[in-house]
Amino acid sequence: MSEKKAYAPIAVKLEKDKRYGWCTCSHSSNQPFCDGSHKAHNATPSMGFAVEEEKTAFLCTCKQTKNPPYCDGSHKN
């Protein structure tokens, strides 16, 4: 019997104008951010982003979101 891995977004406090690298490949040990693991796995690189004001956001860990890096509820599908 196979079990589907449960994913949930991670709430992170984002700083104004700081550059972040959201992991797109799932290999990072520092979810939801990139730790460079995609290089060893020949996987997709991180997606850079920044925010215009400090805020707490729920970032996607399932990598199925249609609104990266933010969770859009796709992990429930």
Ligand code: FES
């Ligand atoms: S964790 Fe919610 S859409 Fe990916």
